[in-house]
Amino acid sequence: MTGWILALVQTLFVVLFAPFxxxxxxxxxxxxxxxxxxxxWQPYRDLLRLSRKQVVLANxxxxxxxxxxYVVFGVTVLAASVLPTISTQLPTSSLADVIVLVGFxxxxxxxxxxxxxxxxxxxGGMGSSREVTISSLAEPAMxxxxxxxxxxxxxxNLSSAVAFLSAAHFTLAPSLIFSFMALILVAVAETGRIPIxxxxxxxxxxxxxxxxxxxxxxxxxxxxxxxxxLKLTLYSILIVNLIVPWGVSLTLDPxxxxxxxxxxxxxxxxxxxxxxxxxxVQAKMRLFRAPQYLGVAFILALLGMMSHIILEVQ
Amino acid sequence: MSLxxxxxxxxxxxxxxxxxxxxxxxxxxxxxxxxxxxxASGVAAVWSGVTALLSNQIDEVVLPIGLPWxxxxxxxxxxxxxxxxxxxxxxxxxxxxxxxxxxRHVEDGLHPVATLTFFTGLFVSGMYxxxxxxxxxxxxxxxxxxxxxSYFLVAYQHDRAENRSAAFVYLLMAVVGGAFILxxxxxxxxxxxxxxxxxxxxxxxxxxxxxIAFLLAFVGFGLKAGVVxxxxxxxQAHPVAPSHISAMxxxxxxKVAVYGFIRFVYDLLGGIQWQWGVLVLLVGAFxxxxxxxxxxxxxxxxxxxAYHSVENLGIIYIGLGLSMIFAATGHPAIxxxxxVAALYHCLNHALFKSLLFFGAGAVLEQSRQHDMDQMGxxxxxxxxxxxxxxxxxxxxxxxxxxxxxVSEWLTFQAALQATALHGxxxxxxxxxxxxxxxxxxxxxxxxxxxVYGVVFLGLPRSKQIEEAREVPFGMQVSQVVLAVLCLGxxxxxxxxxxxxxxxxxxxxxxxxxxxxxxxxxxxxxISEKTASYGAPAVLIGLLxxxxxxxxxxxxxxxxxxxxxxIPWDCGFGPLSPRMQYTTSSFAMPIRRVFxxxxxxxxxxxxxxxxxxxxxxxQVNDWIWLKCYLPVATIIHKTAERTARIQGGNLRxxxxxxxxxxxxxxxxxx
Numbered sequence: 001m002t003g004w005i006l007a008l009v010q011t012l013f014v015v016l017f018a019p020f021x022x023x024x025x026x027x028x029x030x031x032x033x034x035x036x037x038x039x040x041w042q043p044y045r046d047l048l049r050l051s052r053k054q055v056v057l058a059n060x061x062x063x064x065x066x067x068x069x070y071v072v073f074g075v076t077v078l079a080a081s082v083l084p085t086i087s088t089q090l091p092t093s094s095l096a097d098v099i100v101l102v103g104f105x106x107x108x109x110x111x112x113x114x115x116x117x118x119x120x121x122x123x124g125g126m127g128s129s130r131e132v133t134i135s136s137l138a139e140p141a142m143x144x145x146x147x148x149x150x151x152x153x154x155x156x157n158l159s160s161a162v163a164f165l166s167a168a169h170f171t172l173a174p175s176l177i178f179s180f181m182a183l184i185l186v187a188v189a190e191t192g193r194i195p196i197x198x199x200x201x202x203x204x205x206x207x208x209x210x211x212x213x214x215x216x217x218x219x220x221x222x223x224x225x226x227x228x229x230l231k232l233t234l235y236s237i238l239i240v241n242l243i244v245p246w247g248v249s250l251t252l253d254p255x256x257x258x259x260x261x262x263x264x265x266x267x268x269x270x271x272x273x274x275x276x277x278x279x280x281v282q283a284k285m286r287l288f289r290a291p292q293y294l295g296v297a298f299i300l301a302l303l304g305m306m307s308h309i310i311l312e313v314q
Numbered sequence: 315m316s317l318x319x320x321x322x323x324x325x326x327x328x329x330x331x332x333x334x335x336x337x338x339x340x341x342x343x344x345x346x347x348x349x350x351x352x353x354a355s356g357v358a359a360v361w362s363g364v365t366a367l368l369s370n371q372i373d374e375v376v377l378p379i380g381l382p383w384x385x386x387x388x389x390x391x392x393x394x395x396x397x398x399x400x401x402x403x404x405x406x407x408x409x410x411x412x413x414x415x416x417x418r419h420v421e422d423g424l425h426p427v428a429t430l431t432f433f434t435g436l437f438v439s440g441m442y443x444x445x446x447x448x449x450x451x452x453x454x455x456x457x458x459x460x461x462x463x464s465y466f467l468v469a470y471q472h473d474r475a476e477n478r479s480a481a482f483v484y485l486l487m488a489v490v491g492g493a494f495i496l497x498x499x500x501x502x503x504x505x506x507x508x509x510x511x512x513x514x515x516x517x518x519x520x521x522x523x524x525x526i527a528f529l530l531a532f533v534g535f536g537l538k539a540g541v542v543x544x545x546x547x548x549x550q551a552h553p554v555a556p557s558h559i560s561a562m563x564x565x566x567x568x569k570v571a572v573y574g575f576i577r578f579v580y581d582l583l584g585g586i587q588w589q590w591g592v593l594v595l596l597v598g599a600f601x602x603x604x605x606x607x608x609x610x611x612x613x614x615x616x617x618x619x620a621y622h623s624v625e626n627l628g629i630i631y632i633g634l635g636l637s638m639i640f641a642a643t644g645h646p647a648i649x650x651x652x653x654v655a656a657l658y659h660c661l662n663h664a665l666f667k668s669l670l671f672f673g674a675g676a677v678l679e680q681s682r683q684h685d686m687d688q689m690g691x692x693x694x695x696x697x698x699x700x701x702x703x704x705x706x707x708x709x710x711x712x713x714x715x716x717x718x719x720v721s722e723w724l725t726f727q728a729a730l731q732a733t734a735l736h737g738x739x740x741x742x743x744x745x746x747x748x749x750x751x752x753x754x755x756x757x758x759x760x761x762x763x764x765v766y767g768v769v770f771l772g773l774p775r776s777k778q779i780e781e782a783r784e785v786p787f788g789m790q791v792s793q794v795v796l797a798v799l800c801l802g803x804x805x806x807x808x809x810x811x812x813x814x815x816x817x818x819x820x821x822x823x824x825x826x827x828x829x830x831x832x833x834x835x836x837x838x839x840i841s842e843k844t845a846s847y848g849a850p851a852v853l854i855g856l857l858x859x860x861x862x863x864x865x866x867x868x869x870x871x872x873x874x875x876x877x878x879x880i881p882w883d884c885g886f887g888p889l890s891p892r893m894q895y896t897t898s899s900f901a902m903p904i905r906r907v908f909x910x911x912x913x914x915x916x917x918x919x920x921x922x923x924x925x926x927x928x929x930x931x932q933v934n935d936w937i938w939l940k941c942y943l944p945v946a947t948i949i950h951k952t953a954e955r956t957a958r959i960q961g962g963n964l965r966x967x968x969x970x971x972x973x974x975x976x977x978x979x980x981x982x983x
Contacts (some may be wrong), residue, residue, distance in 0.1 A: 125895025217573025
């Protein structure tokens, strides 16, 4: 029972932290670009503002359009609850392994893309079409990364994986290096960051995610925005806890867990810093260059898998 | 006991055919009675199949029909029981759907309804008998009955040339496939002592002959199952049949082929070699990927669904291939996971593909057109159909917590045990096919976003769509039932996997290792530590987070009413349906990325003074163009050349006879 409550606490922690991470990345970016940016907690204010705004629905919208924000948000929150963010002993992690986690993201994306097609404007369809194209290239690379990882730790359960990695001696296994490189590339694409998509722009020629959600307003937009912030946070946690599993509590001890929460915060903020630097030094790609970028991710994932099978399996 | 009920099911289907003949003059009564009998046969089949699967006993009966030394032997074990239940389930659904769906044919009287119901009965009875027969002769007779009856169903609306040619291709492929299966049984019967399955299973084959028999069966059953490159009949035949027949052909007839393959390889042949598994695995992975890529390019709804059948059969073959590889290399527990995954996917595909074909049928019945680019906004006109179709889409895309996800997840779990093979080529091939499966899944999502978005969402693109209404009750019921079952089998994953576990126990000697530690809440196929998936808990979690989100936002909703407004049109005047993305434009980025996969001819004619610019796009199947058309051309040309000897002149014919006689005399002397 304690486990379930702690899992709930962990989920709340991640959900509430998510806007801060986005604000933090924005703040660092502004500083790097010599701009006077908003404070890191600006996203909280934005969400609050959206919650007060009236919802304006297109008269052509169907129930799918109204339901999609709830589906997307709910699924992403569920994904947050199964991730071993703070402790590897939480009971929720056996509900869903890493393949199910990918399935959750796919479910959220499916409904978001449907919502984009719903109103009947050209922008929505454009965004949906681009989103499913990008993700249908990114998803296999991501799954392959996870396959390599799960063959390495002989489990698809994320808690087992993190526990295995933090218990093992630090080794630079070639398969893991390639896989993590692929994972980072894919995560950038999946969370819609530069160079694949630019979350700060509404230029019709380039936008992907923003085109899909162009018709949303008020609390619907709040849910979708929050879900996409949460998605960035989840990918960040996944990356830091797999690459640097140090600090994640292997027990349900409150002290350990509080310490784990602090270390995760620190790690994710460092990753956010790196993301901000990466977004500052490079420009967004043309849409049809994205397959090449994701092709590199796929090749890296393949190299990781091959090097695991050829070099590391006795 | 269960076999007796199964025989009753066969009898009911034959009766339903008979009714069609006797009452052909009173079509209304005939349709009602005939489909009632069909539904009853479905109930009997489900009951007997489930009983046989759960009790895991083998019933056998020898019927005094046939040649004196060659009686018809029927049997019912767990494997046939499972497939019988699947066929029965879809038959029940079709018997609700059919009477309303063919009402149009009854009313306009253009096509005799009696033909349709007569051959439907024969088709279903053929499928039952294939599953029940326990000797090669009755198997082949039932198999051909199934093929020929379905040929007449495909050719039902034969006034269109396109339907006739589709039916012809189908018949041709079915005949060739039947010949291969017959030869496969011939090899087994040659080494065994007789034509009964029991005798064939005892046959001692050396590895060369076993491989020959395997290849014959692989091609024979593969032709019916529609794996790439043997799939070409499938996207032609399925769209032209009436929708409830498409649902049965796609949903269950392909599964009967899978049953035949499993029976032949696991039961009769035995001694599986890993090379066979690699072949099955690669063909499966290739089918899955090509199926979904071709599906993405379609704009005919039923043809798109037919290509998705190719994809899903590919996924089933991936499971079978994995299980054969693991079984041959001495890992029966992992092989069991893969086999259960394949069987589970058979059930799931039957459910969601029938559901989608029923939905497509409902849309076609209302809109009278196949082209998705003429549809749009149907969710407002047909809410029930739209909701059920959405469930079908989510299931076929393998998204949690629906049923398609469970079987794909199990396939992935089996594939990830490739490290048990200790490296080597095999260890590398398996994860790569898993990656291909992942790509397939992602592309399937793209495809069904396209389908649902273009057909059901957005604005109506034609006048007929604006006038569409919800379909009658009978057609709704079958869709709702299948949609509920899609969710149900997604949630009851542990129960289903446990029930299916007896099949690998029988054929591989071992079941899934982790099934004991699984509870109703968790399914753990290998061990609890390795992987687990809790579909009911996922659903509870989803409902919980939705409720919380809703309750938190609800007070805001009260104080802040939603405003309905016209959508922003960038200031250029009202939205027009022509501004929306169509199937072609939606799939354009993917078409550009994977351009090597299709034979694309794209043409843009510039605007003329009298008309606007014209854009045409044609996407063709490489395999049809490169493998089948050349063969067809060669056969055609040879036939034309040989036809010259048939000049119609009597003297020339007499000359032929004379020279033949001379030749024969020379041979004899």
